Amino acid sequence: MTTSDMPPAAKQVIVVGSGLAGLTASYSALRLGVPVHMLERSPKPGGNSIKASSGINGAGTRFQAQAASANPQAGHDSRDLFYTDTLRSAGKRLSQAHGREHEARERLIGVLVDQSVKAIELLSDELGVDLSVVTRLGGHSAARTHRGGGKMPPGAAIVTTLLAKLKENENFTLSTSTTVTALTTTSSPDGFVTVKGVEFTRSGSGSETLLGPVVFATGGFAGDAHGLLAKYRSDLAGLPSTNDARPGAHDILTAAGAELVDMDSVQIHPTGFIDPANPTAMVKFLAAEMLRGEGGILLHKGERFVDELQTREVVSGTIMEGMEPEEKDGLRQWDVQLLLDPGATKAAGNHVGFYLFKGLMAKKKVKDLDETTRKTVEEYAKVVRGESEDKLGRTSFGHWDLGLDGKIDPDSEVVIGSVTPITHFTMGGALINEKGQVLASKPGEPSVKKPIEGLWAAGEITGGIHGDNRLGGSSLLECVVFGQIIGEEAAKAAREN
Ligand SMILES: Cc1cc2nc3c(=O)[nH]c(=O)nc-3n(C[C@H](O)[C@H](O)[C@H](O)COP(=O)(O)OP(=O)(O)OC[C@H]3O[C@@H](n4cnc5c(N)ncnc54)[C@H](O)[C@@H]3O)c2cc1C
Numbered sequence: 256m257t258t259s260d261m262p263p264a265a266k267q268v269i270v271v272g273s274g275l276a277g278l279t280a281s282y283s284a285l286r287l288g289v290p291v292h293m294l295e296r297s298p299k300p301g302g303n304s305i306k307a308s309s310g311i312n313g314a315g316t317r318f319q320a321q322a323a324s325a326n327p328q329a330g331h332d333s334r335d336l337f338y339t340d341t342l343r344s345a346g347k348r349l350s351q352a353h354g355r356e357h358e359a360r361e362r363l364i365g366v367l368v369d370q371s372v373k374a375i376e377l378l379s380d381e382l383g384v385d386l387s388v389v390t391r392l393g394g395h396s397a398a399r400t401h402r403g404g405g406k407m408p409p410g411a412a413i414v415t416t417l418l419a420k421l422k423e424n425e426n427f428t429l430s431t432s433t434t435v436t437a438l439t440t441t442s443s444p445d446g447f448v449t450v451k452g453v454e455f456t457r458s459g460s461g462s463e464t465l466l467g468p469v470v471f472a473t474g475g476f477a478g479d480a481h482g483l484l485a486k487y488r489s490d491l492a493g494l495p496s497t498n499d500a501r502p503g504a505h506d507i508l509t510a511a512g513a514e515l516v517d518m519d520s521v522q523i524h525p526t527g528f529i530d531p532a533n534p535t536a537m538v539k540f541l542a543a544e545m546l547r548g549e550g551g552i553l554l555h556k557g558e559r560f561v562d563e564l565q566t567r568e569v570v571s572g573t574i575m576e577g578m579e580p581e582e583k584d585g586l587r588q589w590d591v592q593l594l595l596d597p598g599a600t601k602a603a604g605n606h607v608g609f610y611l612f613k614g615l616m617a618k619k620k621v622k623d624l625d626e627t628t629r630k631t632v633e634e635y636a637k638v639v640r641g642e643s644e645d646k647l648g649r650t651s652f653g654h655w656d657l658g659l660d661g662k663i664d665p666d667s668e669v670v671i672g673s674v675t676p677i678t679h680f681t682m683g684g685a686l687i688n689e690k691g692q693v694l695a696s697k698p699g700e701p702s703v704k705k706p707i708e709g710l711w712a713a714g715e716i717t718g719g720i721h722g723d724n725r726l727g728g729s730s731l732l733e734c735v736v737f738g739q740i741i742g743e744e745a746a747k748a749a750r751e752n
Pocket residue numbers: 271272273274275276277294295296297300301302303304305306307308309310311312410433434435436472473474475497498499501502503504679680713714715716727728729730731732734
């Protein structure tokens with residue numbers, strides 16, 4: 256469609272994607288009195304956000320202060336400590352960036368940490384989500400990841416609350432089973448484009464157009480195993496994921512000139528459960544890291560192969576580089592078992608109960624293990640007893656207590672499940688500035704960058720904040736912080752229209 260035959264732009268904000276970034280952007284646009292039309296390709300809203308299980312980061316919140324007064328070991332947190340932790344986690348992507356690029360990355364991290372308290376307060380005080388429990392995750396110098404005290408995981412609690420709030424507003428329209436296929440643009444003489452709206456299809460219908468400022472919140476591409484993931488990380492093609500299986504929408508942005516950064520930085524988790532009832536499922540449950548921390552060991556054909564407490568990168572790399580994958584219909588996974596002795600099982604408590612209930616792990620008596628595995632367990636018990644050194648270098652054994660008294664009761668029960676490396680989060684995505692505007696490079700002059708008029712993005716679709724590695728709890732945070740910013744910016748643009 257050319258611009259001349261277009262109807263005048265509607266005074267509404269178009270939000271693409273109904274995860275936490277899109278929901279927050281909608282909320283802040285509606286708060287300014289501007290109508291919102293949200294388009295979501297899936298039949299159900301919530302994206303990967305609804306699955307988030309650990310929580311959302313905030314540094315300097317009253318919940319942290321309460322936790323610290325109850326437990327002095329929670330550690331004192333501050334904006335600066337969170338900032339430093341995030342810089343460290345961003346690694347080489349940040350430290351090896353120079354000049355303007357380095358400053359731009361630091362500014363994005365600055366916005367994320369500066370507005371974390373405001374983000375937590377929006378969810379808890381304004382929307383009433385319980386975020387009173389604070390825990391310390393790996394890579395963090397203090398307890399700062401917030402979730403509720405009840406049974407509902409934080410992602411589901413936040414998403415359902417926000418969605419209910421939006422649906423109360425007469426100015427909110429949600430179209431599910433509606434896929435955005437392109438941005439509607441006009442081009443200017445300087446080679447950059449202006450975004451006027453989106454083109455979309457509903458199930459069974461042809462292409463339609465909707466006009467207005469566009470907020471793009473379509474999430475990451477870890478679930479796009481044969482598309483963007485294969486394109487940017489051919490070594491990860493066909494890997495299962497914790498993410499919903501769906502195509503990345505990044506090409507829609509690049510078609511308008513958007514620049515993508517850090518696309519090859521992908522978070523891999525070494526242990527996703529292979530469900531015996533559905534072994535070739537592309538979407539898998541995570542086997543929590545703490546299972547190994549509490550004493551679990553990893554086996555391949557009955558033998559240990561790595562210090563299980565090494566970093567995620569090392570454990571995943573040892574599996575993927577050292578073993579032949581099993582390939583079927585384009586899916587690639589590896590044959591690894593996670594084994595917990597009675598001590599580790601007890602320490603991991605509820606988690607193991609849930610995995611047993613789901614059929615992802617099973618109990619087995621030591622006498623029913625195959626001979627190699629039994630030998631491995633006996634040798635490992637010697638290491639835990641301090642009689643021999645671990646050849647793989649493990650020095651901390653969690654709550655493993657099988658065979659500590661010198662012999663192993665053949666009737667003792669271990670818990671075993673099959674696991675494989677899975678993709679979990681994509682750090683890369685569209686380059687944005689502090690206002691969440693999507694940046695484009697001038698054709699032929701890559702160092703000249705300019706915001707694309709009429710287009711904003713937030714959440715996992717964006718890149719440049721996390722660098723090498725995202726800290727746990729920081730993606731929900733980026734959705735709220737940048738979602739709020741771009742909802743307001745797009746609403747202002749809609750009003751001025
Ligand atoms: C199992 C799991 C646990 C996690 N736990 C945590 C945690 O505890 N803390 C944390 O901070 N992070 C966690 N994460 C990461 C975090 O949940 C995500 O990074 C974040 O929710 C992404 O939000 P988003 O709004 O950017 O995208 P999403 O929530 O993925 O939403 C994007 C939406 O856009 C839609 N969409 C895509 N393309 C189109 C299109 N062309 N047209 C229309 N709609 C489209 C999708 O269908 C989807 O609904 C977890 C992730 C997973 C998978």
